[in-house]
Amino acid sequence: MSADVQAVPVSAQNLHKSFKRGTGEIVKALDDVSFAAKAGTLTALVGPDGAGKTTLLRLIAGLMVPDQGELEVVGVKVASDPQAVQDRIGYMPQKFGLYEDLSVQENLDLYADLHGVTSEQRQEVYPRLFEMTQLGRFRERLAGKLSGGMKQKLGLACTLVRAPELLLLDEPTVGVDPLSRRELWEIVLKLVREDGLTVVVSTSYLDEAELCDHAVVMHAGKVLSQGTPDEITAEARDRVFIVATPDGMPARSLQARLFQQKGVIDAVPEAGQVRVVLEAPDGTEALAIDGHETAPRPAKPRFEDGFMVLFATVAERAERSGMELDRPVSGNSADVVVEVDDLVRSFGDFTAVDHISFKVRRGEIYGLLGPNGAGKSTTFRMLCGLLPASHGRLQVAGADLRTSRAEARQKLGYVAQKFSLYGQLSVDENLDFFASAYGLRGRRKAERIAWAKRQFELDQFASLPSIQLPGGFKQRLAMGAALLHEPDILFLDEATSGADPMARREFWGRITALSEQGVTVIVTTHFMEEAEYCDRIIILDAGQNLAEGTPAEIRAHARPEGGEEATMEDAFIAIVEQARSARAQPKAAA
Template identity: 60%
Template sequence: MSAAATVVAEGLGRTFAAPGGSVLRAVDGLSFTVQAGALTALVGPDGAGKSTLMRMMAGLLRPDAGRLHVLGVDVVADPQAVQDRISYMPQRFGLYEDLSVQENLDLYADLHGVPARLRNERFARLLAMTDLASFAARPAGKLSGGMKQKLGLACTLVRSPDLLLLDEPSVGVDPLSRRDLWSIVQQLVDDEQLSVIVSTAYMDEAQRCANVLVMSGGRLLAEGTPAALRERARGLTFDVAPPAGVVARELQARLIDAQGLIVDAVPKGGAVRFIRQPDAPADQLAALLDGAVAEARPEELEDAFMMLLRQHEAAPPGTRAEAGAGDARPVEDAPVIVVRDLVRRFGDFTAVASTSFDVRRGEIFGLLGPNGAGKTTTFRMLCGLLPASGGHLEVAGLNLRHARAQARARIGYVAQKFSLYGNLSVRENLEFFGGAYGLRGHALRTRVEAVLAQFHLDPAASSGELPGGYKQRLAMAAGLLHEPEILFLDEPTSGIDPLARREFWRTITALARRGVTVVVTTHFMEEAEYCDRIAIQDAGRMLALGTPQEVRRQGGEAARDMDSAFIAIVEQGRRERQAARGVTP
């Protein structure tokens, strides 16, 4: 084994018992080498085996085939020797929410046996690096999602490891917090030559890494530098502006349905970015574009990733066949959601302050903002789950101050966190929630079968054991059982891979075509491009409201895309609040 190798795997495998006596090969014959002192990304769709591989590298899960050496140590023979030299941050890091930031750091230092003489310097550096020094006395449960992730990373680093393993550290955090997290990780790599392996659903994060491993179905599809992987898509990537009167997501839907001609398509910057099949006939592609002119663009890592996944898809996406069915219904001018001067207070804290907007029937409306901005509070008031402290709120023609129960019967809701019953099967969950929505007998059976087929769900599967993406599919299916006229989606694609995100948005586009109003929160700024209009909140206040193009313009000349526009608008809003309080930034 090379002295410069941090991880060496040879024919690595791990199986689990599956329902019905079958065997699930979570990791299947992996062989690879990870070099020391570098940042390595592990990417792949849900169920690819990334977390299983991470847990084996951490010595928490025993391989049942092959060999695995970490830091020169055989993990099977001596897992404790590996654990003494690594730090591992799983997807659900165990913060103690009743303890303060400092008390969490103290606890993890005790658990890892960090000597008292080293703690003060280490803690001061971690608090400064994560920008948590001024919050040291705050209970962890009172932190925003992004701050919790930074505290989790700080607790993981209370000792100086030889290898840092991060399992999707930026899931559920906003672009500002993602930027901060990656700044911390990059600083560790640069200053300490720390070896870091990170699994991620964000291709822009993988792009930062020296090497990328692409997994699917437990197998290694490809590995190499981001530049080498991008070469797979050279000459196949284009931008096309939609024809007059056609919104970008409708053109994207048309392209993504053309499976023999198009590998992938996403709306971006008012246009549609697509990858053509290498052997796509030029005349058929021209007919598909219907006179629109495609312009070549530089290939990106996500292009290569999507090509690899499409080539290895076991089955066509579950929603594609039905998604384009039916005639499009135009967005109506009459609003189905009316918000005027909405306020929500929790004691002395104002979570939402004088927010106003309308949402029209058939519109996709995006509600964006950093962690702690008041999005979820606003969302819960719109759904009738939380009463407003002040203002006027009307949903489906009903005033929520007086008719919350009646309004809830006409809406669907998919929560930010998986909120179904993990000990029930997929079918049992759907039947339970269908009954809660008032469906009975033949109507219930018909709708359950319809959503099972639409979302490619196994009715006998245990809900609690589903991969994250399939849990989200099940939550979406449950929210759509009663065919609501308004659908609320609270970060529906958090933590799922780009392939699964495409299918979710294909379904959402189809619902909007049929006149369903969709209100969605998301931390993936690329998803804002699917929306008719978006609103950006921070500290409970509205900072921007308009079409994606209008919001990008508000972000200024430096706003190359929605991500940079979001950061520019939020940072400008914070500077203005500080100036109003007489605080120097």
């Protein structure tokens, strides 16, 4: 292998790739894309849904051929010999092909067999993979019984079983909790920094891009910018401010208002205040809200701020208006609309939810947080009347779920963690079906469907089978369907997973508007910054309540290093690790 090949394992020049949608429309997935990944470095591909990140990774992996352009991977022209490339790289797609009925060990053995890894090589590589992923004590566990984070670690181990020269990771941490996400990144960084492996990763977590050596910012198949994380961050120099919230105004309400202001590129709640990125350094007049003095103060920019500045130069500014309900939810904000008392759910000898209790008041946004497998989705399903409780009391929207599940469901909207609509039906057909299921008819039905398509930018995909939608748009469709009947209580189970930052901001602006009109929202999320939108939060692990309180009360659990301000992610990790350590002590003593 030549020195040049070793120096640049990936060299892409002027790549083009187009696809034809089911509607016959030609879509440019990649439009004149060029970049290089140097040996022993970590390169991040970042961008919104439809940016072309997955297509680019598939081209590099030799799974597709570009329409135009030159692509060399590990010194091989991919178009002429894709198999030679595939024999020398590792590729972990978004949905890695684990065999859930096989054990951890059996999955590893299967991938080793497929790649011709000898028994001698296995004896050398297996111990290191088990140590690195901490899966050694789970060798005999079925893959289907692993948590989301452990499945991703097993997928990574299977990808690494033959010691590839180049590793491609497509959104490896989507749907993974913060603790597992941190552990996964520790593995990746070790592979790059200590073993000299070259890694190219696509991610929707912009804080992950800060860990990389090189970042490629993409939008609509084009490269907007590329460089070191510091160079991307510098795009936001002198444009970032922290804005204090006026007395009595929640940070999310100020965020929603600021996000609608001309001259504001980005606004997001942060530690009870709002972090704002402006179009121009001298544009602070945009931060005046209803005559309130918001006292903006300059803040140090970060990668996400620079990304949002770049994105704003090409993305058409969406209409950022909040949702207006035809009938705001009646009642008092002090009314308890969800009451959970001593709730238990068991599956055989496994207890998924272990004696938890909490209350949610009308118009509140209440966050259920926890690692993968903590019991959040099981709790959600019980609250929605989709799963009976083994023990305890559940009162939702005035109905006892032991006796009146159907009555309660009429007042609920639910967006599942995984896309759960009808993949073969078009966007229009899905919305029509769910509108009818919710009892909407005639003109009202047409109005609500039009509203959903407008709010979630689905018009362009109206006749497309929903299975063909980009990932983020699938969730938008599910959200639109859940809101057609204007429910009193909305359940969102990781509804923003895989969505780009701008879409998440607009999503939360709509949720804020709903809560201000009396809609109660219960949400799970793995984006810890989204917990700042909540009025109160409960953190679960192993089905148990570890902590409950306002975002400020939860942040007080954090142990930040170096005098930095505590974040919600710091607090989450500290709470979970402390609880796990306490549970492990009696076992260690025994």
